[in-house]
Amino acid sequence: CGCCLPTITMSSAMSASSDLSKTVRDKYMRLPQGDKVQVTYIWIDSTGEGLHCKTRTLESEPKGIEDVPEWNFYGYSVYWPDGSNKDMYLMPVCLFRDPFTLDHNKLVLCEVLRHNREPTGTNLRSSCHQVMEQAGHSHPWFGMEQEYSLLGIDKHPFGWPKNGYPGPQGLHWCGVGTNKVYGRDIAECHYKACLYAGVKITGANAEAVPSQWEFQVGPCEGIAMGDHLWMARFLLHRVCEDFGVVATLDPKPIAGNWHGAGCHTNFSTDAMRNKGGLQHIEEAIEKLSKRHSYHIRMYDPKGGADNSRRLTGTHETSSIHEFSAGIDNRNASIRIPQHVGKDGCGYFEDRRPAANCDPYAVMEAITRTCVLNEAVPVPVGEVP
Numbered sequence: 001c002g003c004c005l006p007t008i009t010m011s012s013a014m015s016a017s018s019d020l021s022k023t024v025r026d027k028y029m030r031l032p033q034g035d036k037v038q039v040t041y042i043w044i045d046s047t048g049e050g051l052h053c054k055t056r057t058l059e060s061e062p063k064g065i066e067d068v069p070e071w072n073f074y075g076y077s078v079y080w081p082d083g084s085n086k087d088m089y090l091m092p093v094c095l096f097r098d099p100f101t102l103d104h105n106k107l108v109l110c111e112v113l114r115h116n117r118e119p120t121g122t123n124l125r126s127s128c129h130q131v132m133e134q135a136g137h138s139h140p141w142f143g144m145e146q147e148y149s150l151l152g153i154d155k156h157p158f159g160w161p162k163n164g165y166p167g168p169q170g171l172h173w174c175g176v177g178t179n180k181v182y183g184r185d186i187a188e189c190h191y192k193a194c195l196y197a198g199v200k201i202t203g204a205n206a207e208a209v210p211s212q213w214e215f216q217v218g219p220c221e222g223i224a225m226g227d228h229l230w231m232a233r234f235l236l237h238r239v240c241e242d243f244g245v246v247a248t249l250d251p252k253p254i255a256g257n258w259h260g261a262g263c264h265t266n267f268s269t270d271a272m273r274n275k276g277g278l279q280h281i282e283e284a285i286e287k288l289s290k291r292h293s294y295h296i297r298m299y300d301p302k303g304g305a306d307n308s309r310r311l312t313g314t315h316e317t318s319s320i321h322e323f324s325a326g327i328d329n330r331n332a333s334i335r336i337p338q339h340v341g342k343d344g345c346g347y348f349e350d351r352r353p354a355a356n357c358d359p360y361a362v363m364e365a366i367t368r369t370c371v372l373n374e375a376v377p378v379p380v381g382e383v384p
Contacts, residue, residue: 001374013152018244029101037061038105043112046080047245048122048301049156049249049356051234063103068092068108076114085117093125094227099196100238107197109231113229125226128360132222135371138269141347142225142363143202143218145233147261148308149253150211150235151246155255158182158211158245160235169208169259178181182211186243189336191215193235199226208315218266228357251300251354253307260310260317261355267366277345284370285334285348291369292323292333298365300354307354318351327379 039062040055054073062068071090080088090110093198098105105109112120119126132140159182160166166178187204194201194215204215215236216230233249240247252260271280288295300306304320311320318333320322325334329343333352340346353362368374 001108006257013154013156013158015153015241016244017241022242030094035060035364038098038101039068040107041092041110042103042107042231043073044122044230044358046120046122048124048358051230053234054087062095062106064094065108068095070107071110080120088114088115088120089113089117092230094224096197096199096231099193099235099340106376107231107234109227109234110363122358124358124360124364125223129223130228131364131367136222137225138271138371140363140367140371141219141221141266141268141270141273142359143216143220143266144225144229144353144359144362144367145214145216145262145264145266146229146232146249147207147212147214147263148247148249148328149209149261150186150213150240151248151253153244153246154247157209160211166210169210172210173205173208174205174350180210181206181243184211186239186245186247187215189242190232190236190239193239194232199230199232199235200224207261209254212259212261214369219268221373223360223363225363229359238375249354249356251306251356255309259315262310262351263353263357263359263362264357265353265359265362265366266335266347266352267350267370269371272345272347275344278340279337281340281346281348286334286349287369287373288334289323289325290375295350295352295369296320297364298361299357299359301350301356306356307352310354311352316351320352 006253037058038055039058042051042053045052056071072087072094072216073085073090075088091113092108092110096107097103100105111125112123114120152158164200172180182355191201191204200220202216202218207214215224215232217232218225220228236247249261271277296304298306308320315331318331325333326332327336328338330334335351336350337349350366
């Protein structure tokens with residue numbers, strides 16, 4: 001009769017929403033909607049880390065970003081200090097397909113403007129876009145490697161023993177097997193969602209710490225890098241909703257002898273990618289060496305405080321207090337890949353950005369230093 005079968009209950013570490021019937025949900029998601037489309041507006045919040053969204057109906061499918069009207073939200077309702085008790089404007093900037101409600105519904109990334117239509121303090125896309133326009137002649141390419149960690153809603157690492165630790169890290173990197181990796185379903189569903197949406201995702205892998213993963217986006221030219229990484233982050237959080245777990249971008253989610261989480265950023269210009277490019281790479285590294293403290297401040301939302309827990313000189317990181325560079329050196333601030341050194345052209349990898357960095361801030365800083373040749377002395381002060 002089945003009465004003696006074991007009862008399957010939701011893990012206490014999973015969200016209640018994940019236990020809702022997806023079969024019932026699918027019945028409604030298959031309903032026709034005529035020519036009307038749902039467009040979900042997505043924006044970065046006042047912390048510079050979190051994301052918010054809301055959805056509206058348009059009478060027909062937008063063919064481009066110019067077909068998506070601006071919208072607004074009440075700043076006070078999400079504790080936006082710039083908004084006070086006034087409306088904030090959502091300005092559509094990049095359009096994607098919606099992998100959750102499917103075609104012809106859309107996702108749209110937005111910039112946030114204050115009530116006076118000036119960029120908010122955490123709208124770093126606005127100034128980054130201006131810098132990318134100034135540097136357009138160099139055709140800057142970026143590729144970013146986003147690491148993240150999976151947690152239960154109790155903030156315990158997903159899949160870890162409740163009263164202990166998994167096996168030593170290292171065996172888990174690109175691992176295969178139930179005792180090696182935790183959360184592959186999430187990583188693979190996220191990958192497919194990105195491909196469907198049109199995000200320029202190029203790879204994914206399990207990382208050194210169990211329940212830690214990485215995906216790569218790019219190469220993208222100019223401002224598109226930030227747009228695509230932010231949308232990939234949104235898709236990650238939405239996929240995790242369905243599975244009832246949390247994806248954190250904390251640079252050091254697990255204290256102690258465990259790897260942190262970064263967002264290694266690969267960068268090149270047209271000159272670096274062509275014959276003789278290694279010289280241009282070395283010149284850029286020399287410029288970066290003179291502005292280390294400036295870049296550290298730009299590489300996490302708290303001006304370096306978050307990264308100070310990660311950049312310790314151990315676990316494949318450099319010291320936050322010193323600038324270093326080398327060929328195939330994963331303990332350096334800047335790594336020149338081995339094949340780039342051999343070929344004499346290509347790109348370099350800045351290993352300093354934290355997992356929770358704003359990609360627009362990272363892109364702007366690198367471009368200002370390496371392309372626009374900004375060399376204004378950076379005030380000397382202790383790194384957090």
